[in-house]
Amino acid sequence: MSKNPHIGIVIGSTRQGRFSERAAAWFQKIAARRADLSVEVIDLRDYPMPFFDEPASPAWMPPKAQAAKRWAAKLGELDGIVFVTPEYNHGYSAVLKNALDYAYQAYNRKPAAFVGYGGVGAARAIEQLRMVAVELQMAPIPKSVNIGMAEFFGIWQQGKDFSDFPHLEQAAVALLDDLSWWSRTLQSGRQTAAELASVD
Numbered sequence: 001m002s003k004n005p006h007i008g009i010v011i012g013s014t015r016q017g018r019f020s021e022r023a024a025a026w027f028q029k030i031a032a033r034r035a036d037l038s039v040e041v042i043d044l045r046d047y048p049m050p051f052f053d054e055p056a057s058p059a060w061m062p063p064k065a066q067a068a069k070r071w072a073a074k075l076g077e078l079d080g081i082v083f084v085t086p087e088y089n090h091g092y093s094a095v096l097k098n099a100l101d102y103a104y105q106a107y108n109r110k111p112a113a114f115v116g117y118g119g120v121g122a123a124r125a126i127e128q129l130r131m132v133a134v135e136l137q138m139a140p141i142p143k144s145v146n147i148g149m150a151e152f153f154g155i156w157q158q159g160k161d162f163s164d165f166p167h168l169e170q171a172a173v174a175l176l177d178d179l180s181w182w183s184r185t186l187q188s189g190r191q192t193a194a195e196l197a198s199v200d
């Protein structure tokens with residue numbers, strides 16, 4: 001049997017004072033309890049890619065920017081990605097779009113899952129991310145964790161904790177259950193494809 005799928009939890013905001021890292025840390029704690037997955041938090045601040053400035057899409061030509069090379073190498077270690085996303089003007093963050101644009105093959109045939117927070121739990125941002133994920137040949141998971149208005153403001157500004165809202169953990173566990181299936185299934189599919197390609 002293959003090793004446990006390795007899941008990256010990407011902090012989708014790099015601004016000072018971001019909520020994203022709190023949501024990522026909370027989700028990571030829940031995911032780390034599982035025996036069927038391994039997880040790590042990935043901070044886009046550690047991959048300071050310039051605004052996309054390459055001669056072609058990474059689908060056709062590997063990027064020259066050093067941070068982008070490191071980013072693709074990190075993505076290459078992953079069997080699935082959880083994007084922890086804010087909602088900015090009903091979309092997702094520019095820094096996250098830049099990170100999505102800066103790699104291609106390393107995203108292909110891997111599941112994408114979403115944890116969002118904001119007025120409507122970043123539902124609009126997540127829908128947009130799902131469309132982009134499809135173009136990156138990812139498999140976006142229908143379940144998501146939506147940290148809505150009351151929970152978001154409660155935790156962010158009113159001294160509450162994630163544990164004050166048990167439905168959030170329930171949603172996280174349900175998401176991880178699906179992510180486990182998809183990451184294992186696609187891991188196996190990628191492996192089979194690589195084996196078939198090597199005998200051609």
Ligand SMILES: Cc1cc2nc3c(=O)[nH]c(=O)nc-3n(C[C@H](O)[C@H](O)[C@H](O)COP(=O)(O)O)c2cc1C
Nearest residue numbers: 013015017018019020086087088089090118119120
């Ligand atoms: C430019 C901008 C636009 C925003 N637009 C929305 C929005 O459309 N929907 C929403 O729920 N929150 C919106 N917000 C509030 C964010 O949910 C809040 O600032 C959140 O903390 C951003 O995530 P971050 O702290 O991880 O960067 C916006 C914030 C900014 C800075």
